[in-house]
Amino acid sequence: MIDNLDYSEDKTYISPKDLFNQILSKASSIFKNKEVLLNDYIPNEIHFRNKEMTQLTTALSPILLGNNSVNVFIFGFSGTGKTLVTRKVVNDLLEIGKQNNDNISCIIMNCRLDNINTEYRLITNLAKIFGAKLPDTGLSLAKVYDKFFDSLNMNNKKDLKLVLVLDEIDYLILKDPLFLYNLSRIKEKYDKLYLSLVGISNILNLKSRIEPKVISSLNPVEIVFSSYSADEIKGILEERVKLAFNEGVVAEGVVSKIAAISAQEHGDVRRAINLLRLSGELAQRKGESHISLEDVDLAYKESEKNIIEETIHTLAPQSKLVLLAILNIIEKKKSDTIFSGEIYDEYIKLANKFGYRELTFRRVSDLIYELDYNSLIRIQLKSRGRYGRSREVGLGFSKEVVPRLEDIIKNDLNKNL
Ligand SMILES: Nc1ncnc2c1ncn2[C@@H]1O[C@H](COP(=O)(O)OP(=O)(O)O)[C@@H](O)[C@H]1O
Ligand SMILES: [Mg+2]
Known part of the structure; x- marks a missing residue:
């Protein structure tokens, strides 16, 4: 944040007090009332419902x-x-x-x-x-x-x-x-x-x-409750923008962009409001006076990463084992997708290794679907010629984070979380 402020040696003296004030006024130029962007804020009127x-x-x-x-x-x-x-x-x-x-x-x-x-x-x-x-x-x-x-x-x-x-x-x-x-x-x-x-x-x-x-x-x-459309999300965000940000901080394009992203993720307004807040915080950290479209992009990538980690923490241990089995196979095979039939054997090995009860093939199959529901993996039905059809499993996130996620899961499993 202080990058944009003048604090270099060869300029005139600036007291810490003035510097604090400069930083504060930069910070407050973005948000008017950040509280209305928190999850438990209750808006006065509820539209579109x-x-x-x-x-x-x-x-x-x-x-x-x-x-x-x-x-x-x-x-x-x-x-x-x-x-x-x-x-x-x-x-x-x-x-x-x-x-x-x-x-x-x-x-x-x-x-x-x-x-x-x-x-x-x-x-x-x-x-x-x-x-x-x-x-x-x-x-x-x-x-x-x-x-x-x-x-x-x-x-x-x-x-x-x-x-x-x-x-x-x-x-x-x-x-x-x-x-x-x-x-x-x-x-x-x-x-x-x-x-x-x-x-x-x-x-x-x-x-x-x-x-x-x-x-x-x-x-x-x-x-x-049906999912909100992009226009409805835009309407809801615009209401919040008026309360949360100072004038001129959020350009129209920013709201449209966030609404479009969220509409693709089955109209999740919670994530849309979060993204708005994160974009504002990012602009603030960079010492900008308004939110740019790049800020939204960056904030989105950052929040994706956090959401995946949070989702993983909330999984039950057995689901963590199944996900870890999938990650292990993908790492070993160095491929983007695997067949669902490969997962069970690896799961059994891991269940024994970490000291958990072995679930039946059917239950593991259910858990695989739940991981898909949580967007951690994506299941696709593929034809395998004369071998009939098989489910193909890919990741719901980029492969770069696999080693880090493996560590997180192992850590949780060792702590019995
Ligand atoms: N129609 C709406 N108008 C204003 N804010 C809304 C509206 N719908 C949802 N929100 C906000 O979006 C967030 C998620 O809503 P919530 O009711 O918690 O969703 P759900 O319970 O379906 O997961 C909350 O912060 C809520 O205030
Ligand atoms: Mg709820």
Whole structure:
């Protein structure tokens, strides 16, 4: 940043204080209010989600109309406004409920971030929120349910309508698929509770992972959040630009470019806003007074690298083993793609080497698809002449980073992450 400032010996003296001020004023010439570019910022108005907002509002309205429970599943790719819209609708529901003297409570949990990966953890957390004192382990699930109901009894004279929002519910469902069944029948255990579940998922085909009897018991309303178009992303970004940056810092071309990049990545507004912030930070570091298209390019490359590393850290150990097997084979063969049939043997070797249980061929196959879903690899169906068809697996990132990623994975596996 100081590169552009005059601090060379042969010029007139400049005091540290003046230099600090120069640096500060350069820095502040880019951002007006960077906070509005952070992930948890809630915009005043939500545009381009009218359909979804209306669907969710309508779906939840029976809760206000009587002692009713409703269940809703929300699906959509990441960054399509699911969390934002749900928070807004639920807030308004609570407000109207209060005006009507309705006993409505709402709890929002993020299963991935709050590490809720079993029914036990879920109910323990709920009980604690309602004031129960519980040891972290040692109780049976039935006992934890009892504690939860006791805590509800203490806190509520009337029947309680509880809206439970489980964000990133895939995380919990993939690990403990039966908890939904118990939740759907909770009324049989405690008849003063009207539980409505709102499950939010990034995985579009999540329902195929849930048993039909559970689905029919929940009978959820399903709402799909479509991906934003480039124009819609542009509209959302322009709103943020006005709040976040000083005038003249962000040229129109910059917003269009970021919107176009994001639209290609299934309209992920979170990444678009991130890229806008990173581009601004880069321009600031370089001591520029506005963001250039090159800044966007550079910031994009940088963020790609970080996202890949972050994604890898969040994978389960078994998925890490599968990815490491793929990376090893690609390194060994010095080729860009491999056949999926080659992966299993290498995976078994690695599972033994790092001391993990061996999964079946089928499960490993599922994990390969999940890696594709996370954009870490790309699967293509290829014809192999008379040998029939085979799946070809390539990388979702450039080959240069393979050695570094191998190190990261090995490190995590040794630490049992
Ligand atoms: N229609 C919109 N208007 C303004 N900001 C939005 C809109 N949709 C999403 N965002 C912003 O994009 C980011 C991602 O949205 P979020 O609701 O967290 O996505 P999801 O839960 O679908 O992954 C958040 O910072 C959110 O404020
Ligand atoms: Mg979300």
